[in-house]
Amino acid sequence: MILEMKVPSPGESITEVEIATWLVEDGDYVEKDQPIAEVDSDKATLELPAEESGIITLKAEEGDAVAVGAVVCLIDTSAEKPEGGSSSVKKEEAPKAKVQESVSAKETYATGTASPSAKKILAEKGMSSDGVKGTGKDGRITKEDAVKAVPSMGSLPDNGQRGSERKKMSMLRRKVAERLVAVKSETAMLTTFNEVNMQPIFDLRKQFKEDFKAKHGVGLGFMSFFTLAIVRALKLYPDVNSMIDGDFQIKHDFQDISIAVSGPKGLMVPVIRNAENLSFRGVESEVKRLALRARDGQITIDEMTGGTFTITNGGVFGSMLSTPIINPPQSGILGMHNIVQRPMAVNGEVVIQPIMYIALSYDHRIIDGRESVGFLVAVKEALENPVELLMDNNPTKALEM
Secondary structure, three states: OEEEEEOOOOOOOOOEEEEEEEOOOOOOEEOOOOEEEEEEOOOOEEEEEOOOOEEEEEOOOOOOEEEOOOEEEEEEOOOOOOOOOOOOOOOOOOOOOOEEOOOOOOOOOOOOOEOHHHHHHHHHOOOOHHHOOOOOHHHOEOHHHHHHOOOOOOOOOOOOOOEEOOOOOOHHHHHHHHHHHHHHHHOOEEEEEEEEEOHHHHHHHHHHHHHHHHHHOOOOOHHHHHHHHHHHHHHHOHHHHEEEEOOEEEEOOOOOEEEEEEEOOEEEOOEEOOHHHOOHHHHHHHHHHHHHHHHOOOOOHHHHOOOOEEEEEHHHHOOOOOOOOOOOOOOEEEEEOOEEEEEEEEOOEEEEEEEEEEEEEEEOOOOOHHHHHHHHHHHHHHHHOHHHHOOOOOHHHHHHO
């Protein structure tokens, strides 16, 4: 029996996917539920499992755009498994050599030779005398000629390696690029900044992190403090937790917090649902779960759909300051950055404290300066006074829940 395998729908709004990688080769014997391909949609990369065991015949090439419901391969379920062999997996191809640009023969302008001083200068610039026009007697290249000489695209350094590689972007990467450009042109995006003294959170983590991990099986990181501080600020400034739909503003009475994470296939933004109902343990457990699923390529469309506000953390890569771009159709995004020991005035004295710069990018069409600045100040206040504003003056109880 020949089974036609069709592209399943990864999500309600997705009509087309792209074959990113075949994990098997034409004619291989595959087992039921064995991953046979990775397919890109505009939201995620998903694995395509074999529906039955048998010999596979591929009907699409890598890089092909295929409509949802189209046949991508055939499986001969009546074929017997080869003796002594298990299901085949596509062997990794040797890295493709980069295309070496050919260098056309250069026109020699100098009819003479370069002077010793000119040769030295050209060598320091990594240039050959072939492309330098000499102004000295009989076309001799003088010291002045060498000083004025500038390497051009057609004049390569001696023994220089100049390669390039052309690679098609994944559908996910192309969609991200399209959305980012759209945000810049379709929203009135503005960014406001502030700084946070992280010492109170450092002190709490130092005091409770070992007991917290032993009790809950997850670390007490910064994301729980930031998420709960943002939940509090969104309740105080609900315009930041809204979005535009045509001529209407939609306000939410829940806080679904998107967290930008870097996965193997690029940027992904899974969502912590109803973060307003979560404790410190709940936030840390959900962040860990979603991050692992994104890293392992198991994140689903549903887990990345929605979200009313986004947090992005460039600090893990060393970023000091940035202007994050809004994640549409949301109206706000908070950027976290690296923590650096900096001098700060505390109670009239200059002391060294761990400082983080934070940035809020927002859609000025529905969020005014009062709301945006007030929101960011509310986040700052909660992070600098977490015991009172996030833990109800009882950190032991807050971290046990």
